[in-house]
Amino acid sequence: MPQTKSVKRTTRTESSTYLNEAIAIWFRDMRSEFRTRYALNAILMFAVTTLIAVSFAIGSFRIDESERPFLYAVLLWIILTFSALSGLSRSFVKEEEAGTIDVLKLSARPQAVFLGKLLFNLSLLGALGVVIVPTFILLMAYQINFPVFFTTMIITGCLGLGAGTTIIAAMIARASGRGALFSVLSLPLLLPLMITCIKGCERAAIGYDSAGWPEVKIAVAYVIIMITMSLFLFSLVWEE
Amino acid sequence: MFTLRVSDIGKHYGETLLFRNISFELHKGDVLAITGWNGAGKSTLLRILAGLVRPSAGAVEMFFNGKPVEKESRRRFIGMVAPAFSLYDELTGLENMEFFATVRGLSDGGDHCLDTLHRVGLSDHAGKTCRDYSSGMKQRLKLAQALLHEPPLLLLDEPGSNLDSRGITIVEEIIAEQRTLGVTVIASNEKREADYADRVFNLSE
Numbered sequence: 001m002p003q004t005k006s007v008k009r010t011t012r013t014e015s016s017t018y019l020n021e022a023i024a025i026w027f028r029d030m031r032s033e034f035r036t037r038y039a040l041n042a043i044l045m046f047a048v049t050t051l052i053a054v055s056f057a058i059g060s061f062r063i064d065e066s067e068r069p070f071l072y073a074v075l076l077w078i079i080l081t082f083s084a085l086s087g088l089s090r091s092f093v094k095e096e097e098a099g100t101i102d103v104l105k106l107s108a109r110p111q112a113v114f115l116g117k118l119l120f121n122l123s124l125l126g127a128l129g130v131v132i133v134p135t136f137i138l139l140m141a142y143q144i145n146f147p148v149f150f151t152t153m154i155i156t157g158c159l160g161l162g163a164g165t166t167i168i169a170a171m172i173a174r175a176s177g178r179g180a181l182f183s184v185l186s187l188p189l190l191l192p193l194m195i196t197c198i199k200g201c202e203r204a205a206i207g208y209d210s211a212g213w214p215e216v217k218i219a220v221a222y223v224i225i226m227i228t229m230s231l232f233l234f235s236l237v238w239e240e
Numbered sequence: 241m242f243t244l245r246v247s248d249i250g251k252h253y254g255e256t257l258l259f260r261n262i263s264f265e266l267h268k269g270d271v272l273a274i275t276g277w278n279g280a281g282k283s284t285l286l287r288i289l290a291g292l293v294r295p296s297a298g299a300v301e302m303f304f305n306g307k308p309v310e311k312e313s314r315r316r317f318i319g320m321v322a323p324a325f326s327l328y329d330e331l332t333g334l335e336n337m338e339f340f341a342t343v344r345g346l347s348d349g350g351d352h353c354l355d356t357l358h359r360v361g362l363s364d365h366a367g368k369t370c371r372d373y374s375s376g377m378k379q380r381l382k383l384a385q386a387l388l389h390e391p392p393l394l395l396l397d398e399p400g401s402n403l404d405s406r407g408i409t410i411v412e413e414i415i416a417e418q419r420t421l422g423v424t425v426i427a428s429n430e431k432r433e434a435d436y437a438d439r440v441f442n443l444s445e
Contacts, residue, residue, distance in 0.1 A: 016345025024342040028328065035330045099326035102292055103385065106315050108343045239294075 018112045025108060025116025029091065030123060038094070039087040039124055047083035047132045051139065054079070060141035069205035072142050073198045079136065081161065081194055083128055088165040089182040091117045092173035101173070105238065114166065114234040118227070121169075122162040129158050145207030149216070153204060156219035157197035163226035164189045170237045193222050242268050242304055242317070242392035242422040244289070249298035251284055258284055259443055260297065266423040268392070271415060273434040274427045276443030282427035283322060285443070286395045289425060290320050304392065316344070317422075319386035321379075322397035327370055333357060333381050334366040337388060344389050353388070360384045360410055375402040383414065392422030399426060400433055412436065 033040055054075055063071050095101040104113060133154055136142060144150045165186055172181045200215030243265065250260035258281035266272055274282045287293040289300055291314055302309040302317060309317055327336045337353035346352060357363045360380040370378065379402045386394065399411045415436045418424045426433055434440055 016343065020345060021343050024339060028331070028339045031335070032328060032330045098329065099324055100328055102287075102320075102322070103325050103327065103340075105292060106290060106318060106320055107340050109312075109315075112343075239291075 018109065018115065021108050021112030022115035022119060025104075025113060026119035026123070029116065029120040033120070033124075039090040040127060042090070043083050043087035043124060043128050044131060046086040047079055047128055048135075050079050050083065051132060051136055055139040058140075060139070068143075069202045070198075072136075072140055073201035073205065075140075076133070076136050076142075076201060077157070077194050077198050079132060080128065080158070081190060083132070084125060084161050084165060085183050085186055088121045088124065088162070089169040089172060089178060091120055091166065092169045093178055096173040110235040110238040111231050113238065114170070114230055117170070118162060118166045118230075121166050122159065125158040125162050129154055142205065144205050146204040149213060150201060150204035152213065152216050153197055153200035153219065156216050156223060157193065157200070159223045160193040160197075160219050160226065161190065163223050163230065164193065167226070167230040167234065167237070170234060193219060196222070241306065243302070244393055244423050244425075245301040245303070246289070247299050247301070249285070249288060249295045249300065251281060251288065251293070252296050262298070262441075262443075264439075264441065266425070268422050269419045270439070271419065271424040271426065271437040273437035273440045274425065274443060275429060275434055275440055278429075280443040282429075282443060283324070283397050286320070286322065286397050286425060286427050289393070290318050290395055291315070302393065316389065317391055318393045318395065319389065319391035320395040320397070321382045321386045321399055322395075323401055325382055327378070327381055327385060329371040330369065332367050332369050333362055333373070333377075333384075336370060336381065337366075337384060340385055340388055346389060356384045356388050357381075359387065359414075361406060376404055376407055379403055380407060380410070383411070387414065390421060394418050394422065394424045395427075396424065397427045398430070398433075399428070400430060408432075 058075070092101075095104060108116075137144070165182075168182060168186045168189065172178045172185065175181050196215045196218045200213075200219070203215065245265045247263050249262040251258040252260075262285065264272065274285055276282050284293060288295045291300070291311065302314060304317065328339070331339065334353060334357065337357060341353050354363060354366065357366050360383050362377060362380050362384065365373070365377060370381065373381065383399065386396075394414075396411075396415075400408050403411065411433075415424055415426070424437075426437060428434060
């Protein structure tokens with residue numbers, strides 16, 4: 001027997017805020033990710049492999065002590081940035097490849113989609129940071145004299161990384177050769193942030209007077225600019 | 241009261257002309273079938289009506305209770321099913337529906353999701369992951385997703401594809417019920433589906 005049922009039609013009330021929509025999209029992405037672990041596996045595998053390779057090749061004693069703060073900061077941000085580039089494009093590419101992007105376009109407002117995907121990418125970056133940063137510190141015997149400044153730098157840096165890569169991921173989702181395009185477009189956009197974060201982490205390790213925390217301020221400004229610009233531009237990227 | 245007005249719509253990709261000068265106006269209760277050869281642009285026309293593709297010329301206007309519907313608000317007035325659409329394979333049928341209900345801000349999401357799944361004959365499979373659905377069940381779920389917010393404009397691109405006779409009956413019921421709510425536009429080459437409509441627009445002529 002068909003299970004059809006006549007439903008009495010009423011005028012439905014629709015009331016959603018951008019935040020509700022964004023959280024729904026973030027929650028759905030997280031739920032899918034927990035079931036497939038595609039992006040998380042890609043990011044963590046890349047990060048862990050690179051970290052192990054670096055720690056074996058360089059270790060904690062092959063670099064002169066005076067050069068450690070700078071070189072360790074460089075290595076840490078190279079690992080974080082390239083690990084992020086290996087998986088963060090999936091947030092939009094997956095929608096395009098699975099054919100779910102049109103239904104999402106018809107259901108959610110563009111800005112809410114951007115915010116939801118940004119939250120998802122930030123969650124992945126959070127997981128990456130929690131695993132990689134302490135492991136890096138342990139394996140490389142990374143001495144940090146200003147831990148609070150260092151932690152704030154890592155957090156703001158990851159926020160910037162997430163903001164920068166999310167809008168690029170949206171832009172390349174429909175292109176062919178997405179992987180290469182994602183890296184090529186992301187690097188110029190992320191370079192100012194990377195340089196700032198490397199400088200900040202170096203200062204935190206050495207223990208310079210970090211009064212005013214200039215690198216953190218630059219990173220926060222970067223995050224605000226990227227998110228604001230992305231919210232304005234995303235509609236143009238999202239719609240045909 | 242819902243009205244869809246299409247004025248001199250045209251679409252070309254590069255120098256390839258798909259169609260041009262298409263105009264029609266539909267009011268609540270109307271069902272229009274769009275037919276034509278493969279590649280005539282039936283699906284593209286539906287995507288233009290949904291706002292997923294920009295027309296090369298002309299305009300699509302919608303009016304609800306006599307007032308024009310802004311482009312940004314149109315998604316609330318449109319439900320669409322198309323072969324190219326997919327839902328989230330790693331979620332269950334109910335989770336898919338709950339996601340769309342939340343995103344659309346439906347006030348009584350949970351119960352309404354189950355009601356809608358029941359309407360398309362999927363209530364017994366609500367907890368099953370969509371990856372395990374047959375193609376016919378996926379088509380039913382797409383129909384449920386399109387009906388969830390009871391849109392005044394229902395766009396059905398080959399709605400009967402992959403459906404068994406029970407599914408076809410459900411599509412017939414949906415189209416009949418939509419007459420009391422708004423407008424239906426069907427794109428299909430199936431004579432049976434075109435027969436649901438009051439008017440037929442052949443893109444190949």
